[in-house]
Amino acid sequence: MTDNLQHIRQVMDEADCLHDQEEVEACIGRVAREITTALHDRNPVVFCVMNGGLIFSGQLLTRLNFPLEQSYLHATRYRNQTRGGDLFWKAKPEVSFIDRDVLIVDDILDEGHTLMAIIDFCRHAGARSVYTAVLLDKQHGRKADPAFKADFVGIECADRYVFGYGMDYKGYWRNAPGIYAVKGM
Numbered sequence: 284m285t286d287n288l289q290h291i292r293q294v295m296d297e298a299d300c301l302h303d304q305e306e307v308e309a310c311i312g313r314v315a316r317e318i319t320t321a322l323h324d325r326n327p328v329v330f331c332v333m334n335g336g337l338i339f340s341g342q343l344l345t346r347l348n349f350p351l352e353q354s355y356l357h358a359t360r361y362r363n364q365t366r367g368g369d370l371f372w373k374a375k376p377e378v379s380f381i382d383r384d385v386l387i388v389d390d391i392l393d394e395g396h397t398l399m400a401i402i403d404f405c406r407h408a409g410a411r412s413v414y415t416a417v418l419l420d421k422q423h424g425r426k427a428d429p430a431f432k433a434d435f436v437g438i439e440c441a442d443r444y445v446f447g448y449g450m451d452y453k454g455y456w457r458n459a460p461g462i463y464a465v466k467g468m
Contacts, residue, residue: 291452291455294452294455294456294465295456295459295463298446298463298464298465298466299443299463299466300461300462300463301440301441301445301461301463302438302440303460303461304461306461307438307448307461307462308342310418310437310438311339311342312346314437315346315347318343318347318386318435319346319348319349321414321434321435322351322384322386322414323349324349326351326384327351327383327385327386327414328351328352328354328376328379328380328384328385328386329344329347329351329353329354329385329388330353330355330356330378330388331353331354332355332356332357332387332388332390332397332398332401333355333356333357333373334357334451335389335391335449335450335457336388337449337457338390338448338449338457338458339389339417339418339437339448340355340388343388343416352378354377355374355376356372356375356376356401357372357373358370358371358372358373358400358401358404359371359373359397370397370401376405380405380408380410381408382410384410384412384413384414385410385411385412385414386414386416387401387402387405387413387414387415387416388416390417390418390419390448390449390450391418391419391420391421391445391450392415392417392419392421392432392433392436393421394425394426394427395426395427395428396427398415399428399431402415414434414435415433415435416434416435416436417433417435417436417437418437418448418449419436419437419438419440420433420438421440421445422439422440422441422442423442440462443464443468444464445462446459446462446463446464446465447461447463448460448461448462450462
């Protein structure tokens, strides 16, 4: 346990800060303004994708000054495997979104498999429209669908192993006050 914590601390000590707290908060403010312009009169249901979307969602929601319902969902494709399969719900949405506009808030758009599966689920379950907001959009050529883009993006980031603001390194540093990359990754 002590060796693991030493390693976790070392990762942070050696990490590259890609985007500091001030920059991230400015991007969250910009995304909030874009969402407000698009959805202020739509009475959306806003779903936070757990666990990664928690910090971004919490900071974003306080900047959306219009009526909305907020809930969460927790879905995965991995179920303790290294390769993704079908979408598995750890916690399904509890708020009805039939004939409603839905905003899905997540930490990162990496390859996009899970986010696209959540969107499909919402559409098939009766959502009028589904929007997505991500704090980071990782830039690489491994997207599940190269044409898929989030509707609202805080920061486009390099193809590195990133953590902070909800993203983790082996379960740690979701609480880091910036976006960091593991040294050499």
